[in-house]
Amino acid sequence: MLRVVNRVLLGLAGLVLVAVGGAVLATGTGLSVPAWFPWDGSRDVLLSTADRERWRDEGWWWPAVIAGLAVLVLGALWLLLAQLRRGRLTDIVVDSGDGEAARLRGQALENAVAGEAESLEGVSGARVRLTGRRREPGARVRLQLEPHASPAATLTRLTSEALGHARAAAGLPVLPAEVRIRAAKHRARRVS
The missing domain is CATH 3.30.70.1350 (Cation efflux protein, cytoplasmic domain)
Structure with a gap:
């Protein structure tokens, strides 16, 4: 079971990193990208000042960010402890x-x-x-x-x-x- 979870998580993480990295690289080198793509020029930034400050005054924003990060940290700790646990009786x-x-x-x-x-x-x-x-x-x-x-x-x-x-x-x-x-x-x- 743990082997399957490891492979799925590694596959998904790799797929996301390759897709995002390839898209940013394509935009940065000046290649043509589709019209719906959020970044369309080599001088464009990933997050503008308006995008970074858009949700700052909303009451739900910081609890949602903290809860999301807490879930990520707990999931990473669970995966780490599962790796360290012995599957074989000594x-x-x-x-x-x-x-x-x-x-x-x-x-x-x-x-x-x-x-x-x-x-x-x-x-x-x-x-x-x-x-x-x-x-x-x-x-x-x-x-x-x-x-x-x-x-x-x-x-x-x-x-x-x-x-x-x-x-x-x-x-x-x-x-x-x-x-x-x-x-x-x-x-x-x-x-x-």
């Missing part, structure tokens, strides 16, 4: 049975699940990422299947074997998982 809290909690490294569990998933028949590649909270983790699994593999059988074996073993090893009551399956690209076979 460790999982495991009940050791003696009243103390042990920590299991997230990357170790990810590697174990990925290794077991890759050993399943018909799987040519697997990537696992743990998400969620330390006491209630979830998993995102991406599988790349060979052309002859059955997605339903592979998914059943993945949930019962690889994810089941991980859940049991970590002592978790449940390990929700989102599995994305993709077919491996292959060349067509020649028939002789």
